[in-house]
Amino acid sequence: MASRGVRPQPRGKPSGLPFHARFTDVAAHAGLRAPVIYGPPDRMDYILESMGCGVAFLDYDNDGWLDIFLLSGTRREGPVEGASNRLYKNNRDGTFTDATAKAGLVRQGWACGVTVGDCNNDGFDDLFITAWPQNILYRNNGDGTFTDVTEAAGLLHPGKRWGSGCTWVDYDRDGRLDLFVSNYLVFDFDKIPPTGKDPNCNFKGVPVNCGPRGLVPERPMLYHNNGDGTFTDVTARSGIGAAAPGFGLTAVAADLDGDGWQDIYVACDSTPSLVFHNRGDGTFSEQGLLSGLAVNEDGNEQAGMGIAIGDFDTDGRLDALKTHFAEDTAALYRNAGHLVFEDVTLRSGLGVETRHVGWGDGIADLDNDGLPDLFWVTGSVFPEVERKHPEFPHKTPRVLFRNLGGGRFEELLDGAGPAIAEAHSSRGAAFGDFDNDGDLDILIMNINEPPSLLRNDVRGGGHWLKVKLVGTRSNPSAIGAVATAVYGGRRQAQPVLGSSGYLSCGDRRLHFGLGPAAMADLEIAWPSGVRESVAGLRADQLVTVKEGVGVVARERFGS
Amino acid sequence: MTRTVAALLAIAAGMSQAQDQRPGVEAHLSRGAQLMQDQLFEAAANEFEQALELNAADPRARFEFAVCLVSLGRNDEARRQFDEVRQLTGESRYVTYYLGRLDLLSNDYASAIRRLGSLTEEPPFPDTAFYLGVAYISSGDVAGGTKWLERAAKLLPHDYRVHYRLARAYSSGGREQEAAHEYGLYSQLRDEHKNTEKDVRECTSALGTGPLATAREACHRIYDPNDPEKLTLLGQLFGDAGAFAEALDPLKRAAQLDANSFEAWHNLGVSYFRLERYEEARAPLEKAVALRPNFYGSVVLLGATLYMLGEDDAALPVLERAHRLNPADTETAAALEKLRARRRK
Numbered sequence: 084m085a086s087r088g089v090r091p092q093p094r095g096k097p098s099g100l101p102f103h104a105r106f107t108d109v110a111a112h113a114g115l116r117a118p119v120i121y122g123p124p125d126r127m128d129y130i131l132e133s134m135g136c137g138v139a140f141l142d143y144d145n146d147g148w149l150d151i152f153l154l155s156g157t158r159r160e161g162p163v164e165g166a167s168n169r170l171y172k173n174n175r176d177g178t179f180t181d182a183t184a185k186a187g188l189v190r191q192g193w194a195c196g197v198t199v200g201d202c203n204n205d206g207f208d209d210l211f212i213t214a215w216p217q218n219i220l221y222r223n224n225g226d227g228t229f230t231d232v233t234e235a236a237g238l239l240h241p242g243k244r245w246g247s248g249c250t251w252v253d254y255d256r257d258g259r260l261d262l263f264v265s266n267y268l269v270f271d272f273d274k275i276p277p278t279g280k281d282p283n284c285n286f287k288g289v290p291v292n293c294g295p296r297g298l299v300p301e302r303p304m305l306y307h308n309n310g311d312g313t314f315t316d317v318t319a320r321s322g323i324g325a326a327a328p329g330f331g332l333t334a335v336a337a338d339l340d341g342d343g344w345q346d347i348y349v350a351c352d353s354t355p356s357l358v359f360h361n362r363g364d365g366t367f368s369e370q371g372l373l374s375g376l377a378v379n380e381d382g383n384e385q386a387g388m389g390i391a392i393g394d395f396d397t398d399g400r401l402d403a404l405k406t407h408f409a410e411d412t413a414a415l416y417r418n419a420g421h422l423v424f425e426d427v428t429l430r431s432g433l434g435v436e437t438r439h440v441g442w443g444d445g446i447a448d449l450d451n452d453g454l455p456d457l458f459w460v461t462g463s464v465f466p467e468v469e470r471k472h473p474e475f476p477h478k479t480p481r482v483l484f485r486n487l488g489g490g491r492f493e494e495l496l497d498g499a500g501p502a503i504a505e506a507h508s509s510r511g512a513a514f515g516d517f518d519n520d521g522d523l524d525i526l527i528m529n530i531n532e533p534p535s536l537l538r539n540d541v542r543g544g545g546h547w548l549k550v551k552l553v554g555t556r557s558n559p560s561a562i563g564a565v566a567t568a569v570y571g572g573r574r575q576a577q578p579v580l581g582s583s584g585y586l587s588c589g590d591r592r593l594h595f596g597l598g599p600a601a602m603a604d605l606e607i608a609w610p611s612g613v614r615e616s617v618a619g620l621r622a623d624q625l626v627t628v629k630e631g632v633g634v635v636a637r638e639r640f641g642s
Numbered sequence: 643m644t645r646t647v648a649a650l651l652a653i654a655a656g657m658s659q660a661q662d663q664r665p666g667v668e669a670h671l672s673r674g675a676q677l678m679q680d681q682l683f684e685a686a687a688n689e690f691e692q693a694l695e696l697n698a699a700d701p702r703a704r705f706e707f708a709v710c711l712v713s714l715g716r717n718d719e720a721r722r723q724f725d726e727v728r729q730l731t732g733e734s735r736y737v738t739y740y741l742g743r744l745d746l747l748s749n750d751y752a753s754a755i756r757r758l759g760s761l762t763e764e765p766p767f768p769d770t771a772f773y774l775g776v777a778y779i780s781s782g783d784v785a786g787g788t789k790w791l792e793r794a795a796k797l798l799p800h801d802y803r804v805h806y807r808l809a810r811a812y813s814s815g816g817r818e819q820e821a822a823h824e825y826g827l828y829s830q831l832r833d834e835h836k837n838t839e840k841d842v843r844e845c846t847s848a849l850g851t852g853p854l855a856t857a858r859e860a861c862h863r864i865y866d867p868n869d870p871e872k873l874t875l876l877g878q879l880f881g882d883a884g885a886f887a888e889a890l891d892p893l894k895r896a897a898q899l900d901a902n903s904f905e906a907w908h909n910l911g912v913s914y915f916r917l918e919r920y921e922e923a924r925a926p927l928e929k930a931v932a933l934r935p936n937f938y939g940s941v942v943l944l945g946a947t948l949y950m951l952g953e954d955d956a957a958l959p960v961l962e963r964a965h966r967l968n969p970a971d972t973e974t975a976a977a978l979e980k981l982r983a984r985r986r987k
Contacts, residue, residue, distance in 0.1 A: 090713070090714060092715055092717070093715060093717045093718055281847070282843050282847075372825055372829070373813065373821075375810060378806070380807070381806065381807075382805075382807070382828055382832060383803075419814075429747065429749075430780065
């Protein structure tokens with residue numbers, strides 16, 4: 084985490100166009116009232132306390148309604164009563180019930196990232212959690228309970244490691260979800276230099292927690308799913324271990340070059356970000372620099388935190404958005420094909436926003452106008468700084484850029500509901516439709532506060548289409564599939580992801596805003612390599628498409 | 643020579659001899675220049691605005707103000723100020739350069755190409771070709787952009803940004819071997835840059851905490867006999883720590899390698915002066931003042947040097963100028979009084 088001293092670009096005149104999404108934080112009403120404990124309430128003495136954790140939308144009981152899984156931290160001085168990762172079951176009426184204890188998921192520790200997917204092909208979503216000092220795999224028993232199977236799965240590692248990003252990925256297309264884990268840095272409370280010890284532990288003249296610069300970077304890991312409930316560490320064999328060490332955070336698996344094999348993009352903090360290109364033979368080559376995704380357009384590495392994958396210019400290719408530290412811009416990369424990305428941050432209008440540290444992000448059509456917008460949450464890592472520098476507050480607002488078309492974005496400081504301007508020190512963010520009303524809501528982790536649940540109420544009459552993919556030859560979760568909706572002269576691609584934003588996991592049901600288009604065609608590239616098309620889908624419904632079968636269910640909901 | 647100084651010299655040359663130079667303008671310009679050097683752009687802009695309040699027709703103040711605004715990201719205001727400079731002095735390649743860069747920032751690639759392209763015969767700054775290349779690439783003309791980035795790489799061989807952009811341009815054009823070469827250069831330069839940052843931190847820390855002998859060893863890693871910027875940096879670090887004798891060698895070599903480096907000459911002069919080697923301080927300070935006539939620190943030190951050498955006639959106008967640049971400095975005022983008294987005797 085480091086500032087690059089970038090100054091914002093001037094804001095242009097507001098477009099004056101209406102924005103039809105309105106966000107309200109309904110977390111308290113929904114029953115999400117327990118704070119997410121992560122370190123002391125008023126300071127962050129260690130980098131571990133400052134990084135926070137992710138959140139997930141999932142449907143663990145397959146009832147068609149999104150449930151919520153919130154990770155949690157603890158405090159160094161001792162356990163905090165009530166602090167735990169939490170599972171909330173969706174009551175289908177806008178409220179949730181805490182099902183953590185019933186599900187067997189009570190656990191307090193330094194959890195970081197989460198990936199959701201059916202790793203044993205039994206039809207229920209399992210949970211993998213990264214944490215310091217040990218990651219955890221929970222098997223979903225299909226009866227509302229989970230079992231910690233980390234040791235049985237062969238995922239215990241020797242020593243203490245700080246697992247950060249994680250994603251399910253079927254890298255060898257055998258129909259089983261393998262597991263990629265990024266590690267942040269070598270951390271030990273007793274060995275980390277104290278606050279303010281050297282220039283790496285100082286921000287704007289204020290002593291702050293040390294790192295990541297000056298600390299020892301880590302390498303990511305890849306585990307192969309053996310299909311019998313166990314995993315094998317293939318980090319070295321696959322070439323993942325050959326990459327230079329870095330301060331790895333969010334990891335996202337998606338077929339970035341459209342060759343049918345999932346690649347892996349890792350946001351790295353203050354070191355060049357990594358792109359593992361899947362060669363299709365069980366090995367990867369690191370292509371960050373060649374792809375253009377490692378650094379910004381001037382060749383400078385940035386403090387990579389969150390990654391969003393989507394198709395902002397609706398050209399049918401997957402683009403990327405990466406969030407960074409304050410006094411720097413987020414980076415928007417346009418996919419030019421063949422694993423070549425262009426940094427279009429400044430020309431797209433994102434250079435106006437450099438005030439906050441950015442974390443969980445999304446490329447998502449929030450107002451159903453057919454053009455994916457950009458959203459990210461923010462929050463400082465140094466609460467001590469605002470006392471001396473009020474211009475660097477600890478709690479900061481959300482950032483929303485609406486898509487104007489033509490590759491241009493406009494930041495909406497207001498006009499998208501009260502929840503956008505509300506200030507928190509946020510980290511993870513997940514996108515999904517928890518109330519099944521045909522738009523995208525947002526779940527956010529706030530450090531030492533209850534989470535935010537931003538309910539989206541879309542007006543304006545824009546149509547939408549939701550797509551749930553179920554793999555048969557592919558993994559049942561369809562993680563790695565790419566669906567392309569063709570509507571109103573646009574082609575918008577969306578991947579099914581096992582992880583996104585910052586250490587988080589969103590709704591696997593893909594959401595396409597269609598604008599005025601009342602129909603859409605769908606092209607699906609399954610992770611198995613099978614390609615399938617569905618023509619003439621009516622808008623404003625959820626369709627479930629089973630690999631090799633076609634549409635198997637249609638559900639109309641929403642206003 | 644810093645870009646602003648060069649530009650100011652050129653712009654000042656276009657000024658009317660009959661212009662009204664009210665008291666105070668020079669002082670604001672001088673303070674603004676110092677603040678710009680310290681990258682305190684808000685405060686610098688404030689100084690230049692005050693200078694403009696005293697003399698709205700001073701193109702130097704307006705130009706400096708506009709450059710500050712660019713650094714502050716206030717691009718629309720900067721554009722207006724540059725346009726006013728143009729009205730005061732006529733066409734200037736320095737103004738054209740900045741307007742071209744502003745065009746680039748506002749995604750007006752055609753205008754950026756037109757403006758920056760008009761400067762290629764006599765580029766005002768070495769990175770003109772770089773920005774022209776970026777403008778071409780951004781407009782979709784990879785071949786055109788590659789040509790200018792290749793030129794930029796020759797002019798700025800140590801700038802990793804240039805090599806990265808060139809590598810990307812080669813990649814886009816399918817020239818993979820050349821791309822790989824440029825990526826290699828980029829990585830090497832980027833690593834060097836990061837190593838230098840680390841070395842500077844360690845040198846500063848060693849100078850602040852340990853004996854000079856130990857610090858010398860830590861700081862020697864910055865010494866690159868062929869890199870004037872690194873040599874100047876090393877000299878400054880020694881100077882900041884009061885180790886003026888150690889600063890001499892790197893600064894002398896830096897000044898030899900880049901005779902237009904104001905920082906090298908100024909710091910060399912400061913080092914000699916602080917070592918009380920006034921005879922040797924004189925020439926570097928004269929060079930520094932020639933390069934930045936409004937930089938108070940150099941002017942006052944040259945005046946003091948001449949005073950110490952007993953060259954009162956030469957010292958008087960220099961100290962008078964220093965006083966105009968910074969009327970608030972009571973020590974300069976006192977020295978000036980003393981000098982005048984000595985001359986009267």
